[in-house]
Amino acid sequence: GAVVSQHPSRVICKSGTSVKIECRSLDFQATTMFWYRQFPKQSLMLMATSNEGSKATYEQGVEKDKFLINHASLTLSTLTVTSAHPEDSSFYICSARDLRQTNTGELFFGEGSRLTVL
Amino acid sequence: AQSVAQPEDQVNVAEGNPLTVKCTYSVSGNPYLFWYVQYPNRGLQFLLKYITGDNLVKGSYGFEAEFNKSQTSFHLKKPSALVSDSALYFCAVRDQGGNTPLVFGKGTRLSVIA
Numbered sequence: 197g198a199v200v201s202q203h204p205s206r207v208i209c210k211s212g213t214s215v216k217i218e219c220r221s222l223d224f225q226a227t228t229m230f231w232y233r234q235f236p237k238q239s240l241m242l243m244a245t246s247n248e249g250s251k252a253t254y255e256q257g258v259e260k261d262k263f264l265i266n267h268a269s270l271t272l273s274t275l276t277v278t279s280a281h282p283e284d285s286s287f288y289i290c291s292a293r294d295l296r297q298t299n300t301g302e303l304f305f306g307e308g309s310r311l312t313v314l
Numbered sequence: 315a316q317s318v319a320q321p322e323d324q325v326n327v328a329e330g331n332p333l334t335v336k337c338t339y340s341v342s343g344n345p346y347l348f349w350y351v352q353y354p355n356r357g358l359q360f361l362l363k364y365i366t367g368d369n370l371v372k373g374s375y376g377f378e379a380e381f382n383k384s385q386t387s388f389h390l391k392k393p394s395a396l397v398s399d400s401a402l403y404f405c406a407v408r409d410q411g412g413n414t415p416l417v418f419g420k421g422t423r424l425s426v427i428a
Contacts, residue, residue, distance in 0.1 A: 202357065230415045239404065239420040240358075289357055291416075302348065303416055305358040 198224045200292050202306025209280055210314055217275045217309045219290030225270040226292035230303065231263075234287040243288075246273040270295070280313040287311075316341045318407050320419035327395045328427050335390040335422045337379075337405030347388040348406040348416065349379055358404065364388060375399070395426045 199222040209215050219229055227248045232240040244265050245253040252265035262284075264276040273292075277284050287310050291303040317340045327333045339345055346365055350358040362373025369381045379390045388405060402423050406416040 200357075232418075240418045242415050242417075245415055287355075291358075302360065302363055304360070305350070307357040308355070310355065 198222075198292075198294055198304040200290065200304045200306040202290055202309055204309060205307060206310045206312075208312045208314065211281050212279055214276055214278045215280055215311060217277075217288055217290070217311075219273045219275070219292065219306050221271045221292045221294075221304070224292075224304075225295040226273075227270060227295055229267060229273040229290055229292045231265060231273075231275050232289045232291065234289060234308075240289060243275075248273075277311065280311070282313045285311055285313045316407055316409055316414075316417040318405050318417055318419035320403075320405055320422045322422050323420075324423045324425065326425045326427060329397055330394050333392050333395040333399070333424065333426070335403050335405075335424060337388045337390065337419060338386050339388060339405070339407040340386060341407055341409045344410045346408050346410055347379075347381060349373065349377065349388075349390050350404045350406060350418075352402045352404065352421075361390070361403075395424075397426045397428050400424055400426045 201220045203218045229246040231243045233243050234240050242255050243258045246265045246267040248267045254260045267273040287308050289308040290306045319338045348363045349361040352358050361377050362371050364371045364381045372378045377392050402421050404421050405419040408414050408416050
């Protein structure tokens with residue numbers, strides 16, 4: 197099956213610093229990638245839809261200046277948490293849809309990145 | 315708007331017994347339905363999907379799900395549970411047509427007891 201690689205898997209940073217998380221589709225092209233956030237014992241909440249070559253679409257309540265998304269190529273999207281604070285600590289998961297399977301809707305997920313802000 | 319309901323936070327079942335994890339959905343049009351499984355500190359793994367065709371869908375690891383349009387349900391089932399099936403299960407839906415994201419249920423934690 198299609199593979200999505202997410203890096204880093206774990207990151208610990210100091211409050212006020214910025215953290216970048218990468219999401220790569222390894223064996224397929226994805227014009228669209230989705231970024232989700234998962235709080236402990238809760239479901240996945242969609243943060244934003246990342247479109248290759250254009251601006252990301254953010255869900256209501258998600259600060260676009262806080263969570264910068266760049267989708268520079270058909271295989272890479274990045275999420276940068278700027279000026280991170282402890283409340284940003286969470287599990288961030290990216291997903292990608294194969295360009296060839298847009299109509300069927302299946303998403304392939306990365307392994308997730310656990311961010312801890314001290 | 316799309317939504318998914320997983321009415322059970324936790325399902326406990328003895329090893330070897332059949333298991334069912336419930337899911338109901340709401341979409342404006344025809345649905346694409348999915349089940350994913352998540353192990354601790356890991357991403358989501360795809361189990362199965364319903365796009366069209368047979369209402370009974372067979373997926374990975376012996377799981378299956380039945381699409382019931384009249385009841386707007388897509389319950390996940392397995393005839394004989396294994397301890398290794400213990401994990402967090404998510405049902406997800408998206409409306410057919412367009413490049414829309416998946417909407418997830420809140421998840422159901424399955425515990426299979428030896």
